[in-house]
Amino acid sequence: MTRVLHFLLLLITAAAASAQxxxxxxxxxxxxxxxxxxxxxxxxxxxxxxxxxxxxxxxxxxxxxxxxxxxxxxxxxxxxxxxxxxxxxxxxxxxxxxxxxxxxxxxxxxxxxxxxxxxxxxxxxxxxxxxxxxxxxxxxxxxxxxxxxxxxxxxxxxxxxxxxxxxxxxxxxxxxxxxxxxxxxxxxxxxxxxxxxxxxxxxxxxxxxxxxxxxxxxxxxxxxxxxxxxxxxxxxxxxxxxxxxxxxxxxxxxxxxxxxxxxxxxxxxxxxxxxxxxLTQRSAAAPVFALAQNYPNPFNAATLIEFSLRQTTPVRLTVFNANGQAVAQLLDRMLSPGNYQVRWQDAAAASGVYHYRLQAGESSETRKLLLLR
Missing domain, CATH: 3.20.20.370 (Glycoside hydrolase/deacetylase)
Incomplete structure (x- = not known):
């Protein structure tokens, strides 16, 4: 009985902590x-x-x-x-x-x-x-x-x-x-x-x-x-x-x-x-990825985003507008080491400054691109 009460107390304490x-x-x-x-x-x-x-x-x-x-x-x-x-x-x-x-x-x-x-x-x-x-x-x-x-x-x-x-x-x-x-x-x-x-x-x-x-x-x-x-x-x-x-x-x-x-x-x-x-100090010796500037930039129809991975890792590539709102999710999956090229084309996107962010594991990098219609 004592063990059961102790176990229940632990559950209640854990639940209360998780609710905070x-x-x-x-x-x-x-x-x-x-x-x-x-x-x-x-x-x-x-x-x-x-x-x-x-x-x-x-x-x-x-x-x-x-x-x-x-x-x-x-x-x-x-x-x-x-x-x-x-x-x-x-x-x-x-x-x-x-x-x-x-x-x-x-x-x-x-x-x-x-x-x-x-x-x-x-x-x-x-x-x-x-x-x-x-x-x-x-x-x-x-x-x-x-x-x-x-x-x-x-x-x-x-x-x-x-x-x-x-x-x-x-x-x-x-x-x-x-x-x-x-x-x-x-x-x-x-x-x-x-x-x-x-x-x-x-x-x-x-x-x-x-x-x-x-x-x-x-x-x-x-x-x-x-x-x-x-x-x-x-x-x-x-x-x-x-x-x-x-x-x-x-x-x-x-x-x-x-x-x-x-x-x-x-x-x-x-x-x-x-x-x-x-985080940088822990991972500086072996950066997970390298992100290149999109090409062409500026562009008026489509542009290519290139990056390379040094190890297998979950990758997410997102495009944001000038207000910080995500407008396109180009990648969101596990990738193996290697070189990659992703195309972004959105006929509905307005002219202006956008940012694309690559997240690989716990690391991320953001670059700017310019769309001219």
Missing amino acids: PQKLIFLLRVDDIMSRNTAILPRSLTAFEQAAESRGAKVTWVTIPHRLIESANQDGKLRRELIASAGRGHEIAMHGYTHICQRCSQSSHEMFCTTHNLPFTYAQQEKLVRDGLQILADSLGVQAVSFVPPGHHADSTTFQVLVEQGFRWISTTGPTKAPIAEGLMNLPPHREYTWQMAPASYQDRLRQALQDVRTLGRADGYFCLLFHDPFMRQGYENGLVVRWAGEVLDSLRAEYGGNLVFMTLAEAAQHFAGQITS
Whole structure:
């Protein structure tokens, strides 16, 4: 009888342990600090920050440097709020320079002109990054180490400039918890629910957000919840987004308890980079695969992706659009050592930048391809 009771106790304990949610790293990322909107008042971060802080959360303020020296912020209020926020453990990340393209004057991109599908030179991008860093240093006394490309549009030149200017982390579309370039770790955001949110959609978006945290957060080991200024201001719909963010955090704290860990973008990226470093050190002597750049690139009909394997391993080859959504699963099976060539052709795919990611065992690599119709 004693053995039976002991066995039942072990089963109950194991079941209770398995019912507990796994550890979840949770980030709040607020972009476009500070937008040029002067109608939604007050132009302040305080209400949102207090809602986060009161629940133990941290905020990454993705700041457009040029806004700090524009007329709307000449009273110094934004500067003082950001300095105080950084002093309390929140992060100041950099969001381009002006968030306006110097070629076409559109505000949807800056580091790569999507209107004309043309890149900027190294010197042009270096000046944007240098000037932005200088404003942040002069105005806030901070050295940003995380970067968010305006509109999530960037290229290999952008990555090179960022690394050489001291950035270690980026948050954009592309590989998840992996280097997007040598020396530049990428931690993409997951979802944005509060852009122009109305009271009528409050509950639906709350339910959707919590469900996405359970599924996507479980899959990735973290969840980055994205917000934008000016919607996170207290003056937008009488603080609708501030209340919504607080309710999300309260729900997650109740569900995850001590397994919910709040981090800034830089802290989370550094955490996952440490895991990758350990894995790389274990496997550096014998890389599993080599992934080539697709050819032709750019292309307008079909392109070939070549790779080689050094050992038998499960392989998955996926194509993602610029929003990080999977648009094609080209491979998902066990392969033997050898050279492989995979063709991607999708008549329904729109022109634009795509990424293809090869996962082989515990290793992965992502490259960019460009479709021109």
